[in-house]
Amino acid sequence: MMILLRIWKKQRDKVLNELSPLRIGCVSASRIADMMAKGKGVSRAKYSAQLAAERLSGRPHRANFTGAAMDHGNEYEDMAGTKYAFRNMVTLTGTGKDWIPHPFIEFAGCSPDRFVDDDGLLEIKNPETHTLFRYFETVEIPQDYKWQMTWQLACTRRKWCDWVAHDPDLPDEDGYLEVRFEPSSKDIADLEREVRFFNAEVDHLIQLAIKRRTL
Numbered sequence: 001m002m003i004l005l006r007i008w009k010k011q012r013d014k015v016l017n018e019l020s021p022l023r024i025g026c027v028s029a030s031r032i033a034d035m036m037a038k039g040k041g042v043s044r045a046k047y048s049a050q051l052a053a054e055r056l057s058g059r060p061h062r063a064n065f066t067g068a069a070m071d072h073g074n075e076y077e078d079m080a081g082t083k084y085a086f087r088n089m090v091t092l093t094g095t096g097k098d099w100i101p102h103p104f105i106e107f108a109g110c111s112p113d114r115f116v117d118d119d120g121l122l123e124i125k126n127p128e129t130h131t132l133f134r135y136f137e138t139v140e141i142p143q144d145y146k147w148q149m150t151w152q153l154a155c156t157r158r159k160w161c162d163w164v165a166h167d168p169d170l171p172d173e174d175g176y177l178e179v180r181f182e183p184s185s186k187d188i189a190d191l192e193r194e195v196r197f198f199n200a201e202v203d204h205l206i207q208l209a210i211k212r213r214t215l
Helices: 002-018 029-035 042-057 067-071 077-088 129-138 143-156 185-212
Strands: 108-110 114-116 120-125 160-166 176-181
Touching (some): 029 042, 029 185, 042 185, 077 120, 108 143, 129 160, 129 176
Parallel strands (some): 120 160
């Protein structure tokens, strides 16, 4: 038990060191698929509750300390970015930790993996090998990642995002897939509307907590 506690505290400290205080309580691109989980209920409800807790407390929710959040600094991300820049002869900037707030929606933003030249973004995924082979078959970006990149483009006002799936366990050319993604202005506007609705749900939870203080 003590070993597990030390591991959890190490994960917590790592996230706290890397997490921008500006993103606490904010809808982020990496969790936008949870927001869009209408009908499924659990993911959306959990995410709205986590954001309500962050806005009330001013600190990251414990759910950030494990799982996908801990994979953000994956050691293979730089490798994939270097390969992408060489193949396309472009300049990459950013660290994947830069918080970009949405230009007009409060409590919302994103942290793109990389910025590409003046008008693009790069989203890097390091899937398991069997998942990459499935991507090879479809050459189709999964919907969750489309939402993620649409939100990144909504926040940054850039034109396109290249999606790269990279597996370092395969030979260079075999372990790499690159697909360009350019959502329509309607796609962006629709997602912005969904974020506003979702923020209203979070505000409702906050008001529930505040009302209990007077009981």
